[in-house]
Amino acid sequence: MQYMLLIYQDEKAWAAAREKIGTEVMPAYVAYTKALKESGVMVGGDRLSPSSSATTVRAANGRNQVLNGPYAETKEQLGGYYIIDVPDLDAALSWASRCPGTQFGAVEVRPFFNMR
Amino acid sequence: MTGTARAAVALAARQSYGKLLAFLAARTRDVAGAEDALSEAFAAALATWPEQGVPRSPEAWLLTVARRRLIDSTRRQRIRADATSTLLLAMDELEADRGTAVDIPDERLRLMFACAHPAIQTEIRAPLILQTVMGFDAGTIASAFLIAPTSMGQRLVRAKRKIQEAGIPFSVPEREELAERLDAVLDAIYTVFAEGWTDAAGTVARERALADEAIWLGRLVVSLLPDEPEARGLLALMLHAEARRQARRDAEGGYVPLAEQDPQRWQTALIDEAEALLRAAGATRRIGRFQLEAAVQSAHIARRTTGHTDWAAIVELYDALLALTGSPVVAINRAVALSEAEGPAAGLAALDALAGDRRLAEYQPYWAARASLLALTKDTAAADNAYERAIGLEPDPAVRRFLQQRRAAL
Numbered sequence: 001m002q003y004m005l006l007i008y009q010d011e012k013a014w015a016a017a018r019e020k021i022g023t024e025v026m027p028a029y030v031a032y033t034k035a036l037k038e039s040g041v042m043v044g045g046d047r048l049s050p051s052s053s054a055t056t057v058r059a060a061n062g063r064n065q066v067l068n069g070p071y072a073e074t075k076e077q078l079g080g081y082y083i084i085d086v087p088d089l090d091a092a093l094s095w096a097s098r099c100p101g102t103q104f105g106a107v108e109v110r111p112f113f114n115m116r
Numbered sequence: 117m118t119g120t121a122r123a124a125v126a127l128a129a130r131q132s133y134g135k136l137l138a139f140l141a142a143r144t145r146d147v148a149g150a151e152d153a154l155s156e157a158f159a160a161a162l163a164t165w166p167e168q169g170v171p172r173s174p175e176a177w178l179l180t181v182a183r184r185r186l187i188d189s190t191r192r193q194r195i196r197a198d199a200t201s202t203l204l205l206a207m208d209e210l211e212a213d214r215g216t217a218v219d220i221p222d223e224r225l226r227l228m229f230a231c232a233h234p235a236i237q238t239e240i241r242a243p244l245i246l247q248t249v250m251g252f253d254a255g256t257i258a259s260a261f262l263i264a265p266t267s268m269g270q271r272l273v274r275a276k277r278k279i280q281e282a283g284i285p286f287s288v289p290e291r292e293e294l295a296e297r298l299d300a301v302l303d304a305i306y307t308v309f310a311e312g313w314t315d316a317a318g319t320v321a322r323e324r325a326l327a328d329e330a331i332w333l334g335r336l337v338v339s340l341l342p343d344e345p346e347a348r349g350l351l352a353l354m355l356h357a358e359a360r361r362q363a364r365r366d367a368e369g370g371y372v373p374l375a376e377q378d379p380q381r382w383q384t385a386l387i388d389e390a391e392a393l394l395r396a397a398g399a400t401r402r403i404g405r406f407q408l409e410a411a412v413q414s415a416h417i418a419r420r421t422t423g424h425t426d427w428a429a430i431v432e433l434y435d436a437l438l439a440l441t442g443s444p445v446v447a448i449n450r451a452v453a454l455s456e457a458e459g460p461a462a463g464l465a466a467l468d469a470l471a472g473d474r475r476l477a478e479y480q481p482y483w484a485a486r487a488s489l490l491a492l493t494k495d496t497a498a499a500d501n502a503y504e505r506a507i508g509l510e511p512d513p514a515v516r517r518f519l520q521q522r523r524a525a526l
Contacts, residue, residue, distance in 0.1 A: 028507055028516055035508025039478050093262050097511040 002043060002085050003092040006108040007101035008076040011050055014104050028100040036084060041095065045082035076105040121165040128174040129158060134249035136179055138227035139220055140186060142286035147248060147276040149186060157182035175220055224249055225340045226286040228333075231275075232300035233284045240275045241300060242307035247272055250329055260311045260326055288341075295404075298341070302350045302406060305333045309354050327361075330354060338393075345397035349407030352393040356413035359386035371518035379420040387417060408437045412449075427457035444473050445481070452485050460492035480509040484519060496526050 014021070029047075036042035051070040058065055070077055080101070086092050089109070096107045133154070140150035157178045171177040231244040243261060246252040258268035278284070289297045312327030334351040341347050363381035366372050394414060397407050412433045419425050434450035437443075447470050455463025467486055476482040487502035503523035510516045 024517060024520060027520060031504045031508035033508070035478075035505055038505065089264050089267060090262075093264065097262055098509055100513075100516070102511075103513050 001088065001092075002083060002112045003089075004110050004112065005045075005082040005084065005092070005096050005099060005101075006078060006110065007080045007082075007099065007105070008108060009079040009101060009105035010076050011079070012075075014079070017104070025100055025103070032098060032100055033082075035098070036082065036095065041084045041086050041091075043083040043085050045080070047080040048078060050079075051077035079105075121170055122162070124165060124170040124174060125158060125161045128161070128178060129251060132175045132178065133251035134224045134227070135220060135222055136175065136182060137248055137251075138223035138286075139179065140182060141230075141248070142223050142226055144186065144190070145280050145283065145286070146190075147279055148273065149189060150182075151248075153182040153185040153189065154178070156185045179220060222340070223286065224336065225288055228301050228304075228337070229288055229297060230279055230284050230286045232297070232304050233279075234297075234300070235282055235284055236275050236278060237271075238300075240271050242304040242311075243268060243272060244275050245301075245304050245333070246308060246329070249333065294344075295346070298344060298346060299405075301337065302346060305330050305337070306350060306354070306406070308333065309357070327354075327358060331358060343400075345400040345402050346404040346406050348393045348397035349404060349410050352390040352397065352410035353406050353413060355386045355390035355393070356410060356417065359383040359390065360417075365514065369514055371512075371514040373518070374416060375425075379417070382417065382420065387420075390414070403436075405437065405440055408433055408440065412437070425456070427453055431457050444470055444476055445479075448476075448479075448482050448485050452489075455489050455492070460489045464489045464493060478509060480506050483509065487519075488522070491522070491526055499523075499526055 017025070033042070033045065036045075054070040056067045056069065056071045058067065058071070082095075082099070084092060084095055086095065089111070092109050092111075096102070096109050099107045101107045136157075137147070137150050137154055140153065141147045144150060160181050161174070161178060165171070227248055228245055231248060232241045236244065243257045246257050247254065254269040254272055255265045257272075258265040261268065263271075288294070309327055309330035312325070312330060331351070331354050334347070334354055337344075337347045338351050359382050360374070360377060362383075363377040363379075364372055390410065391414060394407065394410050397410075412430055415426060415430045415433065430453040431450060434446060434453055437446045438450055448467070451463045451466035451470075454466050455461075464486075467482070467489065470476060470482070483502050483506035487499050487506055490496075490499035490502055500523060503519055503526070507516055507519045507523065510519060
């Protein structure tokens with residue numbers, strides 16, 4: 001089954017840890033990505049720019065409005081994702097727990113809509 | 117008064133939950149029904165004790181209320197009349213003595229044997245014991261075992277239904293079967309401990325508590341089955357590990373491997389207790405997996421007094437363990453010990469022999485062991501690769517940092 005791991009991170013905590021990011025967190029992400037690949041479960045994944053770069057389009061009263069910023073101002077923002085193919089949810093949770101993203105917020109595990 | 121009554125309910129829950137559930141479930145085989153009745157009894161206690169005072173025997177009070185609820189609900193569901201009458205009979209036995217403190221027989225061990233029955237899926241045995249004997253809710257258990265709360269809930273429900281429908285007995289097996297079946301019970305308890313152990317610093321209160329609960333269960337089994345050396349072996353193993361918990365982290369929260377730990381930070385009282393248990397178990401001359409694992413721990417901490425580690429002895433213990441279990445995890449530990457005793461090349465050769473095992477591809481300790489041995493043989497590129505793999509597979513940030521430091525030092 002395919003799952004998306006959505007990495008929500010506290011952008012303030014991330015910014016505050018800037019020193020550690022380059023030396024510790026990014027290498028951990030590289031290692032994590034490699035482990036996913038070599039275990040044969042990686043389908044895809046990428047990192048997003050900070051939520052300050054986001055622009056949101058939403059229809060209000062029948063007209064599209066373009067707004068600055070992410071769709072919701074929450075403490076934790078979507079910062080990246082992985083798509084993995086694993087046998088079941090337990091396996092997906094086990095991979096999510098290894099994701100360095102859990103240190104800076106949360107990793108949400110969502111199965112893809114079943115298109116049978 | 118309200119505070120005291122609440123505390124009394126909490127204490128009764130801690131001391132009596134498993135005992136009461138075991139007593140009720142053993143008679144009806146309906147674990148879920150017994151759980152419902154018992155939780156209603158605890159709710160009733162919370163409602164009435166603050167006003168009417170704490171009864172002389174809280175346990176008997178809770179049992180009486182739970183029993184009524186259980187009988188009511190079995191009648192409502194028109195469950196076989198014989199189940200109800202068995203229950204009534206059993207209760208009457210106890211109630212003959214009503215008013216005085218009733219001595220409820222401790223049937224938690226029988227409950228544990230039912231939960232760890234071969235007909236119950238291996239993975240759900242430990243969670244089932246946590247729920248029935250300790251009264252943990254499904255959400256807490258799910259989180260500890262890294263399982264989605266809804267699936268954990270469903271699996272627990274299914275397992276309880278299985279106990280009822282398959283007619284799994286609430287009994288301690290006969291002597292011929294005891295050793296093998298006891299293994300499953302001990303295994304489940306050790307699983308609880310291992311889940312609690314992953315939080316080395318004990319920063320997460322819940323996980324810390326899980327290790328405590330496992331030790332409590334271990335003590336319970338030893339007290340109920342004093343002649344079984346493996347029960348003692350398991351308790352010794354858990355106490356040894358627990359004794360070193362604090363030493364596994366430095367002041368900054370960094371991970372400290374066993375070989376670099378300061379023996380001064382180990383808890384002597386726990387070690388002494390573990391050693392005494394191991395000696396008592398050894399006297400029976402019936403060796404087993406848990407005794408061997410505890411013996412490995414014992415050999416590791418010997419440097420506390422001798423100043424050095426006898427690696428050859430540890431390899432021998434792992435040889436025996438490997439012959440007994442055939443576990444790839446044991447084989448990895450053996451390879452590491454072998455490299456200490458005979459040099460990294462010997463350890464690497466032993467690890468290479470395991471390389472074909474698919475289960476190890478996602479097993480962090482295999483890659484970490486490989487990396488450190490490759491580093492010792494100066495194969496820097498291969499060591500770097502193996503460290504990276506280990507880092508990618510490690511969920512604990514402190515251990516991840518430790519591996520990153522080792523990798524950077526190559």
